[in-house]
Amino acid sequence: MLSLNNSSQRKKNIERLIESHSRRLQALEEQKAIEGISADPKIGMEIEDIVKKIEELQTELETVKRNIEPPEKQPGRSLEEAKRIRVLVGDDDPLMTLGLEASVQQYPDLEYVGQILTPGKVLSLIEAKEPDVVIMDLEWWGDSRAGIDQIERIKTKYNNIKVIAFTAHKELIEQARQAGADMAIKKGVSPNQLIECVRDVVSRR
Numbered sequence: 001m002l003s004l005n006n007s008s009q010r011k012k013n014i015e016r017l018i019e020s021h022s023r024r025l026q027a028l029e030e031q032k033a034i035e036g037i038s039a040d041p042k043i044g045m046e047i048e049d050i051v052k053k054i055e056e057l058q059t060e061l062e063t064v065k066r067n068i069e070p071p072e073k074q075p076g077r078s079l080e081e082a083k084r085i086r087v088l089v090g091d092d093d094p095l096m097t098l099g100l101e102a103s104v105q106q107y108p109d110l111e112y113v114g115q116i117l118t119p120g121k122v123l124s125l126i127e128a129k130e131p132d133v134v135i136m137d138l139e140w141w142g143d144s145r146a147g148i149d150q151i152e153r154i155k156t157k158y159n160n161i162k163v164i165a166f167t168a169h170k171e172l173i174e175q176a177r178q179a180g181a182d183m184a185i186k187k188g189v190s191p192n193q194l195i196e197c198v199r200d201v202v203s204r205r
Contacts, residue, residue: 007067010064011065014061022054024050025047025054029142032044051092058114084110085111087113087198088113088126089101089116090116090122090135091166092117092137093137096137100112104195106191113130113131122153123157126158126161133162133163133202134163136154138165138176147165149179152179155179162182163182164182164183164185164197164201167185168188172184173186
């Protein structure tokens with residue numbers, strides 16, 4: 001097992017790699033959007049490859065974080081931990097998920113349980129992570145229906161889970177509500193406002 005110092009350094013290195021891949025991913029998405037249907041198919045292939053690399057790094061990051069966590073906390077969740085609101089974030093921008101993770105971890109009544117980087121893994125990660133709330137981006141890889149379709153799937157299979165639609169596109173908010181989102185908000189709200197939204201949807205049970 002890595003020492004605490006080595007684990008902390010490895011965590012920083014992984015986060016830097018994720019940030020680097022994320023910036024490349026963003027540049028490719030912008031290029032693909034500009035070129036439209038005439039875009040080189042290799043761009044799509046590179047996007048898929050980078051997403052896979054980021055997902056692998058995110059999995060490794062979770063393992064490293066467990067090494068940093070005190071051993072006495074690892075076997076199971078305490079009563080206090082069991083009362084926390086478990087938050088899962090779905091967004092195609094890894095930098096966004098890292099930012100939301102940092103925000104959630106500042107609040108003792110919340111627990112960040114993971115991230116979804118591709119729409120196809122939404123249901124499997126919900127089953128694995130057992131969140132109370134999913135914060136879901138609506139546009140994935142230029143597809144404005146991707147997040148909305150996943151909200152419908154979540155609500156069909158896990159109606160007890162609260163979903164907050166989180167989007168940069170105001171025109172998608174009503175569509176998200178119609179798909180079953182418990183709340184739909186525009187990106188740009190402060191971390192405090194987002195946390196209050198999480199608490200609010202949970203209190204509606």
